[in-house]
Amino acid sequence: MSEESTELDQHGQHEEHSHEHHIVSPFVYLSILLALLVATGLTVWASFIDLGEWYIAPGLTLFWNPVVALAIACTKMTLVILFFMHVKYSSKLTMLTVGAGFFTFMALIGMTLCDYFSRAWGRW
Amino acid sequence: MAETGDTHHGEHPHYQRHHFETVEQQFDATNFAMWLFLLTEIMFFGGLFTAYLILRNWYYPAFVEASHQLNIGWGTANTAVLIISSFTMAMGVWSAEMRKKGLLVLFLVITFILGLAFLGIKSIEYSEKWEKHHVPGLHWNESSFLNPASDPEVHSKYPQDKPLAADMAGKTELYFFLYFAMTGMHALHMIIGICILGYMIYRARAGAYTTGHVTFVENFGLYWHFVDIVWIFLFPLLYLISRY
Numbered sequence: 199m200s201e202e203s204t205e206l207d208q209h210g211q212h213e214e215h216s217h218e219h220h221i222v223s224p225f226v227y228l229s230i231l232l233a234l235l236v237a238t239g240l241t242v243w244a245s246f247i248d249l250g251e252w253y254i255a256p257g258l259t260l261f262w263n264p265v266v267a268l269a270i271a272c273t274k275m276t277l278v279i280l281f282f283m284h285v286k287y288s289s290k291l292t293m294l295t296v297g298a299g300f301f302t303f304m305a306l307i308g309m310t311l312c313d314y315f316s317r318a319w320g321r322w
Numbered sequence: 323m324a325e326t327g328d329t330h331h332g333e334h335p336h337y338q339r340h341h342f343e344t345v346e347q348q349f350d351a352t353n354f355a356m357w358l359f360l361l362t363e364i365m366f367f368g369g370l371f372t373a374y375l376i377l378r379n380w381y382y383p384a385f386v387e388a389s390h391q392l393n394i395g396w397g398t399a400n401t402a403v404l405i406i407s408s409f410t411m412a413m414g415v416w417s418a419e420m421r422k423k424g425l426l427v428l429f430l431v432i433t434f435i436l437g438l439a440f441l442g443i444k445s446i447e448y449s450e451k452w453e454k455h456h457v458p459g460l461h462w463n464e465s466s467f468l469n470p471a472s473d474p475e476v477h478s479k480y481p482q483d484k485p486l487a488a489d490m491a492g493k494t495e496l497y498f499f500l501y502f503a504m505t506g507m508h509a510l511h512m513i514i515g516i517c518i519l520g521y522m523i524y525r526a527r528a529g530a531y532t533t534g535h536v537t538f539v540e541n542f543g544l545y546w547h548f549v550d551i552v553w554i555f556l557f558p559l560l561y562l563i564s565r566y
Contacts, residue, residue: 247566
């Protein structure tokens with residue numbers, strides 16, 4: 199058993215291949231937790247303030263409150279994906295998978311929304 | 323499921339399957355597969371989010387007044403609970419990697435309890451909806467929107483809410499349909515996650531996961547964090563963006 203475990207330590211995932219299986223430290227996790235909680239407080243606080251709107255054209259106005267809320271949500275998501283889900287420390291294959299997935303997702307949502315929002319321009 | 327913990331494979335840890343060259347390859351393959359599964363989940367929830375965005379823009383006044391029925395305090399509390407549970411899950415993965423059995427069990431149990439706390443708060447919110455007849459198709463009445471003054475609790479918080487015309491008031495049912503579909507699907511994922519957590523606690527107490535084979539804990543962590551991310555978007559979209 200001792201021989202086997204020595205062998206594992208030398209060629210296993212913990213010692214030599216630390217670049218392949220990175221162990222994220224609790225300090226990083228704790229920092230991310232605090233950042234996420236602060237961002238949650240921030241998004242609730244911002245929702246009580248009128249951030250105004252941007253009048254672009256007749257029937258086309260951008261309200262800043264939802265934009266800010268979604269921007270904070272995207273930031274929180276990025277922190278969770280990079281650190282809690284270890285993508286920052288993962289293989290290129292994983293990064294590409296996640297990136298391609300989100301790109302496809304954004305393309306599908308973006309094209310669908312563009313279609314719906316431009317069909318009856320300004321009528322809803 | 324043949325385990326090969328015998329002497330013929332002295333150079334392999336017993337959890338390495340025959341068809342993988344190395345433990346790293348096995349880990350990368352399962353990790354990749356887990357991410358592919360999560361991408362299908364993103365597409366699944368993405369459909370619900372897209373429907374919500376389109377209908378919210380079509381029936382904006384109805385969606386605004388309907389979302390005023392949600393309690394921001396409960397929503398914020400649940401967001402905090404879920405974020406902390408993601409942290410404890412990440413710490414569970416760390417404990418497994420560091421081969422600390424006691425800590426792993428502890429963090430899994432905390433995650434399990436926080437998951438239940440989330441569902442508890444959610445059930446308080448759901449029962450409020452039931453009492454106010456805001457469950458679409460089943461227990462439904464739109465008088466809160468035809469005449470906001472008839473709902474003094476919400477009306478005192480949002481005195482600017484005007485009575486909606488009958489056709490627009492009817493669209494609030496659509497908001498609550500999406501509210502229950504999205505939070506319900508999210509809650510179903512939580513329930514499945516909590517069941518798997520229970521199984522993992524049982525296995526971890528027996529010493530699984532803390533002998534170098536962390537794949538199951540790691541991949542379950544990915545699932546749990548994904549469910550957290552879904553909530554990170556549900557919270558602002560359902561609770562927060564309807565005041566201004």
